[in-house]
Amino acid sequence: MSGALDERDRIRAAMARILSGRTERSNGALTVVALALEAGVPRNALTQRHLDLKNEFYAKVKERGQPTDAETRLRKQVVKLKELRQKDKDELEQLRDDVGGLVRVVNQPTLENRQLREQLANPDPVVRVLPIPPTPR
Numbered sequence: 001m002s003g004a005l006d007e008r009d010r011i012r013a014a015m016a017r018i019l020s021g022r023t024e025r026s027n028g029a030l031t032v033v034a035l036a037l038e039a040g041v042p043r044n045a046l047t048q049r050h051l052d053l054k055n056e057f058y059a060k061v062k063e064r065g066q067p068t069d070a071e072t073r074l075r076k077q078v079v080k081l082k083e084l085r086q087k088d089k090d091e092l093e094q095l096r097d098d099v100g101g102l103v104r105v106v107n108q109p110t111l112e113n114r115q116l117r118e119q120l121a122n123p124d125p126v127v128r129v130l131p132i133p134p135t136p137r
Contacts, residue, residue, distance in 0.1 A: 004049070007041055011053045014039035019060055029069040030061045 014035055017023050026038040032054055036043040046054040
């Protein structure tokens with residue numbers, strides 16, 4: 001039991017250091033991973049054996065009113081994804097506009113081609129004789 005008590009004491013001490021900003025072993029992030037690293041215990045100690053301490057840590061983080069590092073990172077990612085989505089939407093709109101112009105460009109040669117084929121299919125009944133140039137002797 002002393003091992004578990006010692007582990008709990010180390011976790012509580014690590015909690016105090018992280019929340020006060022005086023970390024010794026971790027990057028000070030407000031996450032379970034940083035708490036486990038700061039306490040020198042495996043992460044599963046917090047996720048399996050000492051759930052109450054993990055919940056207490058997150059409750060204290062929430063009391064501070066500051067978002068967790070994970071929440072901040074995710075919010076930044078959401079902003080980036082929204083920007084990318086808007087760029088994709090703008091690009092798609094431009095491509096749709098381009099389709100109309102390309103259709104018009106393709107229609108003009110198609111029409112001319114059809115007219116030329118009709119001329120070839122229905123030759124003019126009038127035969128024109130061209131003068132033959134004189135041959136030198």
